[in-house]
Amino acid sequence: MNLKSHKGLILLLLLLIIPLMVESNYLYGTLVIIGLYAIIVQGLGILMGYAGQVSFGHAAFFGLGGYTAAILTTRFHWPTLLALLASAILPGIIAGLIGRQTLKLRELYLALATLSFGILVHIFFNEGGELTGGPSGMSGIPNLSIGSFEFDSDQKFYILVWFILLMLLIGIYNLVHSRTGRALCSIRESEYAAENAGIDCARLKLQAFIFSALLAGLAGGLYAFYVTFISPSPFSFHTSVQFVLMAVIGGLGTFWGPVIGAAVVVALNELLREIVPLLIPGAGGEYQIIIYGVILVGLMIFQPKGLSSIGQFFRLPLKKEPTTEVKNRG
Amino acid sequence: MGEQLLQLLFTGLTLGSIYSIIALTLVTTFNVTGILNLAQGEFVVIGALLAVSLQGTGMPMIAVFIVSVILVAILGGLLERLTINRARGASSLSMLIITIGLSISLRGLALLIWGTDTYSLPAFSKGGSLLMGGAALNPQSIWIFALVAVTLAGLYGFFEHTFWGKVVKASVYNQTGARLQGINLNTISFLAFVAAGGLGAAAGVSIGPITMVTYDMGFMLGVKGFVAAAIGGLSNVGGAVIGGILLGILESFSSGLISSGLKDAISMIILLGVLLFRPQGIIGAIRERKI
Numbered sequence: 017m018n019l020k021s022h023k024g025l026i027l028l029l030l031l032l033i034i035p036l037m038v039e040s041n042y043l044y045g046t047l048v049i050i051g052l053y054a055i056i057v058q059g060l061g062i063l064m065g066y067a068g069q070v071s072f073g074h075a076a077f078f079g080l081g082g083y084t085a086a087i088l089t090t091r092f093h094w095p096t097l098l099a100l101l102a103s104a105i106l107p108g109i110i111a112g113l114i115g116r117q118t119l120k121l122r123e124l125y126l127a128l129a130t131l132s133f134g135i136l137v138h139i140f141f142n143e144g145g146e147l148t149g150g151p152s153g154m155s156g157i158p159n160l161s162i163g164s165f166e167f168d169s170d171q172k173f174y175i176l177v178w179f180i181l182l183m184l185l186i187g188i189y190n191l192v193h194s195r196t197g198r199a200l201c202s203i204r205e206s207e208y209a210a211e212n213a214g215i216d217c218a219r220l221k222l223q224a225f226i227f228s229a230l231l232a233g234l235a236g237g238l239y240a241f242y243v244t245f246i247s248p249s250p251f252s253f254h255t256s257v258q259f260v261l262m263a264v265i266g267g268l269g270t271f272w273g274p275v276i277g278a279a280v281v282v283a284l285n286e287l288l289r290e291i292v293p294l295l296i297p298g299a300g301g302e303y304q305i306i307i308y309g310v311i312l313v314g315l316m317i318f319q320p321k322g323l324s325s326i327g328q329f330f331r332l333p334l335k336k337e338p339t340t341e342v343k344n345r346g
Numbered sequence: 347m348g349e350q351l352l353q354l355l356f357t358g359l360t361l362g363s364i365y366s367i368i369a370l371t372l373v374t375t376f377n378v379t380g381i382l383n384l385a386q387g388e389f390v391v392i393g394a395l396l397a398v399s400l401q402g403t404g405m406p407m408i409a410v411f412i413v414s415v416i417l418v419a420i421l422g423g424l425l426e427r428l429t430i431n432r433a434r435g436a437s438s439l440s441m442l443i444i445t446i447g448l449s450i451s452l453r454g455l456a457l458l459i460w461g462t463d464t465y466s467l468p469a470f471s472k473g474g475s476l477l478m479g480g481a482a483l484n485p486q487s488i489w490i491f492a493l494v495a496v497t498l499a500g501l502y503g504f505f506e507h508t509f510w511g512k513v514v515k516a517s518v519y520n521q522t523g524a525r526l527q528g529i530n531l532n533t534i535s536f537l538a539f540v541a542a543g544g545l546g547a548a549a550g551v552s553i554g555p556i557t558m559v560t561y562d563m564g565f566m567l568g569v570k571g572f573v574a575a576a577i578g579g580l581s582n583v584g585g586a587v588i589g590g591i592l593l594g595i596l597e598s599f600s601s602g603l604i605s606s607g608l609k610d611a612i613s614m615i616i617l618l619g620v621l622l623f624r625p626q627g628i629i630g631a632i633r634e635r636k637i
Contacts, residue, residue, distance in 0.1 A: 070439055117622045125621055127382075127442070128576055132617040135569065139611045253565070257446055264443055302458040309451030316444045317433045 024272060025185070032178055036171070044170035048242055050282045051177035052235040057262045057274035058184055059228030064260070065269030066192075066200035067224040068207075069119065073130030074259045076137035077107035077229040079251030081236025083141065083148060086157050086246045096160045096241060103237030104230045111229030112222065119221045126225070134256050141248035153247025160241035173242050180238075181275070184231070189271065200224065204269070232259075265315060267322025276323055284311070349480035354602040355595065356478075360487040360556060362594020363494045367549040368571030369578065369586035370497060371542045377518050377581050378538040381430065381441045385449035386546055387568025388456070393418045393547025394559040395456055398465040407470055415547045422543020426536050434532070449564070456561035467554030486555045493552050497545060498587065510537075566610065573617040 035043050056074060063069050081103040088099040118129040141148050148154070160167045160176075167173050191197050202210040203217050210217055240246050258281060266277025288304045315323075368386060375383045397414040401407070429444050436444075470489045475482035505511040517524035517534050525531060550559070557563075574593050578585020593613055601609040 064439070070442070114618075114622070128572060129618060129621040131569070132573070132614040132621070136611055136614040136618065139608075139614070143608070143611075260443065261446075264439070302454050305454030305457065306451050309447045309449070309454060312447030312450065313429050313444050316436065316440045316447065317429060320433070320436050320440045 025182075028182075028275075035174065039171070041170045044174045046282065046286065048170065048173050048177050050279050051174070051181050052239055052242075053259070053262060053278040053282065054181055054275045055177075055184060055235045055238075056228075056232045056259055057266065057278050058181075058188060059231035060259055060263045061266070061268060061274045062188065062191075062200070063221075063224045063228040064263050065273070066197070066204050067221040068204050069221055069225065070127045070260060071130040071225070071228065072127055072253065072256045072260065073134035073137070074228065074232045075251045075253065075255035076130075076134040077111065077232035078236040078239070078255065078259075079137060079141060079248070080107045080110065081233030082240040082246050082251070083236075084233070085237035085240040086154055087147065089158055090154060090156055096158055097162060100160065100234070100237040100241070103240070104234040107233030107236070108226050108230040111226045115222045115225040119225060120218050130256075131253070134253055138248060138252050141251060148248075149246075151248060153245065155245040157240050157244040157246065159244065160238070167241070173238075177238060177242075180234075185271075185275075192271075196220070261312060265312075265323055270322065273322055280323060284308070350602070351599075352479050352481035354598045356481055356483050356487060357602070358595030358598030359591060360484070360490055360594070361598055362574075362591035363487075363490045364549055364553050364567075364590075365570045365574045365593050366494050366587045366590030367497060367545060368567055369574035369590045370501070370583060371545045371549075372568075372571050372575050373578070373581060373583055373586045374501070375538045375542050376575075378514055379430070379535045380438060381445065381535075382438075382572075383539075383542060384442065384445040384568060385425075385452060386542060386571060387564030387566070388449045388452035389418055389422060389543050389546025389564075390550040390553075390567050391456060391559065391561060391564035392421065392452060393550030394467065394554045395460045395465065395550075395561065396547070397467055397551040397554060398460070398559060401467060407468060411470075411548070411551050414551050415544045418547035418550075419540045419544035422546070423536055423540040425543075426539035430535060430539065431532060449568070453562060453564065456564075460561055462561065464558045464560050465554075466558050467551065469555040470552075484556065486552070490552050490556075493548060494587065497548075498583075501583065514538075570613055573613045576617055577620055 035047055056078060060071060060074055063071060084103040084106050085096075085099045088094040088102055089096055094102070114129055114133055115126065118125045142151050144150065160173075167176055192200075199210065199215045199220055202213060202215060203220060207217050236251075239250075262277035262281045263274060264277070265280055266273030266275070285304075285308070288307055292303045292307065368390060371389075372383060372386055375381060375386075393414050396417055397410050400410045400413055405413070425448055429448060430441065433440060433444055469484075469486045471485050473485055475484055476488075477483075503511075505515055513524070513529050514534055514537070516527065517529050517531055521531065570593065571590070574590035575586045577589030577592060578587070593616065596616065597609050597612055600612045
């Protein structure tokens with residue numbers, strides 16, 4: 017890792033210490049959600065930014081992870097850690113089944129397939145009867161525990177989630193700078209050229225898709241253990257759209273994009289909820305929705321590369337570095 | 347049993363015709379601009395809700411229909427100028443997200459103006475249901491069939507027999523070539539959204555009397571339109587119509603004979619099945635890219 021990324025990581029670590037001093041459960045809660053979303057958006061960012069594919073079904077993978085953890089622990093009394101593992105693996109397998117056919121085709125097909133898959137899974141959560149608990153969901157999910165250590169407070173969960181996210185950030189940094197990462201970059205630049213260079217594009221895209229589903233499932237499992245209650249509503253199509261937005265708002269193919277995107281979208285939702293009633297007295301949620309949509313459209317028009325392209329500090333030259341490395345070798 | 351099946355067929359045909367119109371607008375916009383418009387369902391809802399308000403002022407239904415179509419067509423054009431046109435040259439992903447943003451804002455706007463109430467519209471013509479073979483056919487269904495026929499005929503006439511139709515066709519076949527001939531692609535994109543708005547509103551006003559109208563029904567209508575378009579192969583006008591009707595009939599039969607809770611699941615399973623096993627669309631025979 018070079019100096020620039022160190023600078024960012026150190027800044028992030030410093031920022032992460034602040035909540036530990038404030039000790040507000042509201043802050044912890046918001047940050048856990050941002051962290052979980054950032055984990056999902058990391059995977060989605062690889063899929064969108066490097067493999068050039070978009071998924072509108074990641075809320076379904078997120079939900080499948082959550083429901084897997086919930087069902088395995090409450091109905092089958094699995095140990096929580098094992099259930100968490102399963103909650104990541106199951107969405108990965110399903111993603112493999114969906115992606116195998118659709119990723120061979122042009123860009124819109126995966127988007128449509130994941131869109132329909134997402135809606136289908138949401139219907140399954142609602143109509144699943146005994147298994148999923150229907151629209152009212154299921155409660156009584158135990159706390160996540162490793163040995164005798166139990167993650168039973170907001171603070172502990174906050175540390176766990178952001179620790180996982182930091183490990184993931186470092187892992188993705190290394191991935192992007194590996195042969196696989198350069199191959200992914202080359203797919204983004206030109207699929208034909210990549211194929212000619214001997215890269216199996218369909219396979220690599222499939223791997224990226226499975227990886228992103230694994231991460232979404234993991235985040236879902238963590239979510240279930242965090243709230244200890246699960247219902248279909250957080251896993252609708254609108255959540256999938258939010259994930260895509262976070263990835264795009266943060267900036268595709270950038271190192272800090274997913275974290276920034278997740279933080280900005282969550283903060284924006286919270287802020288709009290607080291500020292709009294102050295500006296327009298008596299305003300309900302509808303203004304919030306309108307402003308949210310308008311901001312989205314505006315961002316796409318005026319800042320299509322995402323927020324992280326504004327500040328150089330947050331951006332790693334991921335785009336250029338692989339080419340210079342290749343040049344140096346040549 | 348026979349009557350019940352016929353009844354389900356009528357319902358399916360009505361439902362399917364609506365899906366067809368939405369699919370038609372999606373396919374036309376997609377062919378002409380390369381943009382998959384996720385806000386299409388919102389045009390349908392706003393059209394229907396506008397009609398509800400206009401109808402409240404005592405206007406005759408025919409005027410309500412026309413005014414609502416014109417207003418939403420203007421809205422479609424306005425939104426294209428304000429957003430899509432500004433973002434010209436952006437990736438198809440950015441465009442998709444812009445249409446999602448538009449759909450979110452329009453839904454918010456609809457919620458703001460019309461609230462969460464459920465509205466209904468009066469039928470276009472008075473009179474009871476027509477009895478055919480023991481099953482009742484709602485006269486409104488005939489209006490909807492007529493709308494599909496007129497839309498198809500209109501599109502055919504426009505593309506095959508007018509100068510502008512040929513211009514649009516040329517730019518679909520070869521954008522660069524069309525531009526070299528002095529065709530302004532911006533104008534064509536604008537026209538596509540005007541048409542999408544107008545046709546969406548026409549669909550909305552027509553289904554109002556049959557289904558109830560709520561501010562949030564646009565999303566599912568849009569998705570059903572996609573399923574229909576995907577069954578037809580996404581860029582095929584004929585396929586979109588057949589896909590829509592097929593989808594409507596399948597939905598009607600599955601909800602009537604199996605379970606109504608699974609109605610939406612059926613269409614998603616169909617879409618997923620088509621995409622996984624037959625991505626060129628089920629209707630392979632009429633496959634060529636035709637608008």
